[in-house]
Amino acid sequence: MNKPGQAANGGQRPIDIVKGGMVRRHRAERRFKIYGLSAIVLSLAFLSFLLISIVSQGYSAFQQTYIKLEINFDQNVLSGNLATANYQALVKKALYKLFPDVKGRGDKRHLAKLVSPGASFDLRKMVLADRHIIGTTREVWLPANDDVDMAVKGHYRRDVAESERRLTDKQLAWIDVLEHRQRLEKRFNVTFFTAGDSREPEQAGILGAAMGSFYTLIVTLVLSFPIGVAAAIYLEEFAPTNKWTDLIEVNINNLAAVPSIVFGLLGLAVFLNFFGLPRSAPLVGGLVLTLMTLPTIIIASRAALKSVPPSIREAALGIGSSKMQMVLNHVLPLAMPGMLTGTIIGMAQALGETAPLLMIGMVAFIVDIPAGFTDPATVLPVQIYLWADSPERAFVERTSAAIMVLLAFLIAMNLVAILLRKRFERRW
């Protein structure tokens, strides 16, 4: 054997051999760094491409074109039942007054189409809120029709033949006049955040789907968190290790990989057909998503329990705590951050899930905003799917806007997860 530092067989000192290899080692390190960096850059590029395309398509949906009209709240029209009065007539009259030279039924109909059919709801709301306005004339900003909105936002090409356009030459001319007289204005689209779904894009909103998602996720959370954590604690801490628990473990892992639509079929067969629960209801959606989320939560919770150092368990048992006390007082607090992370990941998956909900009827066209767990409802991703499927140009930007809302919810949930972890994760 060589003495340290002495010449080896080849006349080289060992340290020279070591140093000679360093060049190769450094090169390998640099190469690895470059691989890692390029992976990160690539994924960031994809992510920002996705975000930019969604935001650039969707941001305009947060604004809606409004038309200023002098509405005369005519006593003759507003006699009788105020709820069912012909508010459309008020809008038409104001428009005709604005363009007195428009004659002919066809032109008049085209002119009236500039304003959204939803305008009459706005007027009704005004009248019902304050009856003293009957008989007066007021300046009112009313939502424009979606085609006008698209034209104002520049989404329509004007240089194609009239027959290939959604708006006639005359309508475009009227829009220009209105714009010139400063009677057109893009304003913040409140409707988008306060309304349910609608066939008319300018009247369609995200609130119905958001509330549906909210109720569905509440059901999912309330069921899957306690059940998942309890199952994980039992399997990890109390269950004997035998072939039965092995079988259960294998099955839980398999369940996590089952395509989600299968859970939808199961929900259809069990909850709707067997138990007779209502269709399209957040309650059933929540039950189905619970089935889907449970494996995720159980697996994450078991991993969290496993990662609690055995020395803590020994300490607790060594002082004479029962197994229950050991788990509740010492293991669970340490495993909680991991369990919460798993739960939030499961919830985020559930929030973005569409397929199983289609099976239980949550894909229905629902205008009303759900007010409870058994009201018919849809959820955000299904709403996105429905809008993406709609032919109107105005739904394109609403689809992207709805995706932005969904992403905002996901980011908010992750923030909550981080905050919860911070709260529980008192690393000492």
Place this chain on the structure above:
Amino acid sequence: METNNSGVEPEPTEDGAPEAAPALKNGRLVSREDRRTVGIPTVDNPRMRTEHVDVYYNYGEKHAIKDVTLDLARNEVLAMIGPSGCGKSTYLRCLNRMNDTIDGCQVSGKITLDGEDIYAPRVDVSPLRAQIGMVFQKPNPFPKSIWENVAYGPRIHGLATNRSEQDEVVETSLKRAGLWEEVKDHLQDPGTGLSGGQQQRLCIARTIAVSPEVILMDEPCSALDPISTAVIEDLINELKEHYSIAIVTHSMQQASRVSQRTAYFHLGDLIEVGPTEQVFTTPLHQLTEDYITGRFG
């Protein structure tokens, strides 16, 4: 269970006089091949008595403790030495039934505390472990405050039910463990923020807070610096006034500093037991002599 010790192992007799070991007869050491216990493993009126205990791991695959008979006297410190993997920890963990928590670990034989069989079917391990406390090799305070570390045991056992009782037991336990002066002003700080030696004294305080009668220590100083070790050795010398202590140690110096009797284990066999000074100066078994002279281990 093999019983190859019929002729040599000193049976506990009425007057406590064991059969003479063969080594004493011809003045030579017992040969390495003879795996029967040399010396007197029993004492009068023991606190804990272990009789013919065998321990298997992995459902009988690994025979870790082989027919060990050993007593722990009242107010004594019994040191257990031996090469790594000889079963010292395994033996120690039998005494408070910590081996129950290991899947596939089987213990046979009889272990009594004050004459009561601790493996009897009716025995509840929680109070048993309060009675027989344990300090582990690696300091393992709970990731909670210093106060909570000490108060937890008395609280779950109902020994200190209100805050003032708990404050009191925290103070007396920390004082006994020699930690009070260092931590009294920041009892709410995390126990895991202390130094290694302080953490181990905190664990000792946590153990004595539930007023055990026996304390088991598994290499309590192996992760500590010499100064912390000296502090804990002083502590052990004081604690022996109130408790019976069984301590596993790698350091023969430590064994001779703190213990009255020493047991030498080798590959699961209890090879030799005797007064500490005798074991280290005039061992009777060749294996013991090999170990203390540093021939292996």
